[in-house]
């Protein structure tokens with residue numbers, strides 16, 4: 001995918017590293033100086049070939065957080081599956097802070113049917129989970145021209161085993177501390193940035 005469409009709006013994408021020396025001014029930017037696209041412009045903007053699937057996410061705050069992160073990383077569409085709650089909802093709005101207006105989303109009851117349909121449409125099914133045979137996120141191979149359907153799982157039960165079994169890749173974020181897993185919406189930031197980097 002050619003990200004030339006992003007360069008005018010985001011000139012920093014082609015700049016080099018700035019060394020923050022004592023003599024260099026580095027004022028924090030105000031919200032309006034960030035010059036973001038409007039929700040209407042975002043809807044029209046070409047997206048990265050990535051869709052996100054939430055497999056029965058229980059926390060409304062996590063759902064809202066996914067909206068915000070998917071907006072940031074130019075995701076095509078967010079699928080809210082199974083018991084995952086949908087907007088409008090006060091608790092989702094709290095963490096989405098407006099991204100429910102920009103992101104395209106759809107509720108799909110049967111996540112397995114959705115995964116099968118997206119695979120048939122040529123998406124690589126990438127499940128984010130901890131299983132016996134995972135690819136660590138940093139080792140996901142570079143494959144040109146692919147589109148990705150990225151699945152995140154329930155806070156307690158994780159991703160449905162039948163989805164794991166259908167996946168082209170199961171991706172794991174390495175952890176080095178005492179906790180077994182990360183909060184699922186934290187995973188969204190880590191994983192979706194890894195995908196976005198492929199397209200800029």
Ligand SMILES: C[S@@+](CC[C@H](N)C(=O)[O-])C[C@H]1O[C@@H](n2cnc3c(N)ncnc32)[C@H](O)[C@@H]1O
Nearest residue numbers: 128129152153154157158159172173181182184
């Ligand atoms: C809190 S975890 C679920 C707990 C655990 N996977 C289980 O099945 O008991 C919720 C979701 O976060 C994601 N997740 C959390 N930590 C992860 C990690 N280190 N690598 C990959 N995915 C992770 C997965 O999508 C997982 O389904």
